[in-house]
Amino acid sequence: MFVTSLTQSGPENAVEIRNLSKTYKAQGRRPEMKALSDLTLDIPRGSFFGLLGPNGAGKSTLINILAGLVLKTSGSVNIWGHDISTDTRAAKRAIGIVPQELNIDPYFTPSEALEVQAGLYGVPKNQRRTEEILHAVGLSDKSHAYARTLSGGMRRRLLVAKALVHTPPVLVLDEPTAGVDVELRRQLWAYVRKLNKEDGVTVLLTTHYLEEAEQLCDRIAIINGGQLIACDTTKHLMGKLDSKRVTVMLTEDLADVPDSLKGFNVALIDSRELQFTYQPSLVRSSDIITAVQSAGLKFAELSTQEPELEDIFVQLTTKTQDPVVRP
Template structure:
């Protein structure tokens, strides 16, 4: 049996031209695999093609060409099985205002053909913290509560794969913590999680592997550690004993003085050592009171890769 939760091969999607919009190729031959049991991050700037890809996985958008396999089921040959294997928590708060949370879960379970004896609405309501709102109309729920209900709806049919599309957009810290606690438990129980988010610190904390999409193409796909290791960029932040009047000057070192008086020195560890940076500081007559170094984070990698792809569109990874 395949060990891939999701396998995507040569996936393309072209939106036809209309009176107001020219033809747009949203996905350009995407190849991607998501391992079973992983927490997989799908990142990219606005308009990169993430939403189109998710909607194709969910069966909401028809692909132009390519192959999609979900939990071993080919989306074309086994559409019902592939749809049953995946649950999607959408970004949009699209709920019927006159349904109660319990009613919404029961209807969703019915749409997936879950027998009444196997439905677990009360269990799901408890998990997402909505037991006390089970009979309240959705229109009376706060935005955070509606988002919890969307998570519950995505789980009613026992999916193997859960897609979270910007799940913490506009939510408070308490809800965010509750959501991630639920996601971690679901993943420990064997569920594969696919996460899209603009909060890169969340992706760095939660994800085992990351794929970055830009302009409809996968420009990077690797483990979190390997991605972070791609950039050897470092920063050295120095607090001087006295006011700095001259910046260090040396090849391979950029120097900037912050408003708070701290000196920030940028360098690449593969070309310039920390000792060379400190020597340049001393040569500038600066007495160091405190110093710390900072490595690149996921945001640095993301910005570097998307900028590189914009400058050189033919540089995508195999």
């Protein structure tokens, strides 16, 4: 719909980051702080890419560098083949940023806000798609209402619309569903998915909702302490955690875990539920089932639970001890 022809002929990587570092200089009593340290990362063209990390990991600093709001200390960043330092204007035209903050002029209507934004990017009036974009984000019926009358979810969608006025091949969503109700969140993701799948827009997402990243992203990078600690396809990343759970629902009450099962990592959740946590590389689920049966226990139900992205995230970010100071 918007940028298909452009994205089909773009560079292999929509964003290329090489040895990127950012150090905030000491100010007053605040010591020098290193937010990013030698970060190298590729975001493939057409991907739905998740950027995850705990608070203070360096995500916001990276997004602000991409947006041109923060100057890097060293390293290089290319957006759609344009260096942000030597080809700044072209790099900025290639990216649309949806910020966390709802920074919208309350006295502008959505239609006016998009017209102003398009003017700032130098989009000729005969090439502006104000009505088309407002319809796409579900704001057609509010196009002439003052922004101050819009709900939080509508304002969030207006931010997405503003980021699209100049037809960027790269869209950055920084915590886009914070404070948005479930239904509006669903509508927003349906639209962004369409941009990604049908129009080829490369999407970079930061979110605290890990289930969103797991469902939406085809690749995920995790940063902690300003450094990249993991980057892979979502499927491969999920497979790196050597841990699974088996839950056994018993037919009769149990006062304690039988001695023959205490060699496993097992917990009696209530009188009729045993939960086993095991490493597939060392133990098979069939071994657990055999052991339960050998203990003379009968079960009514058995279920297995695959690792979730949250498990991966916690494992990687808690075991990473990094000396980098976070701002």
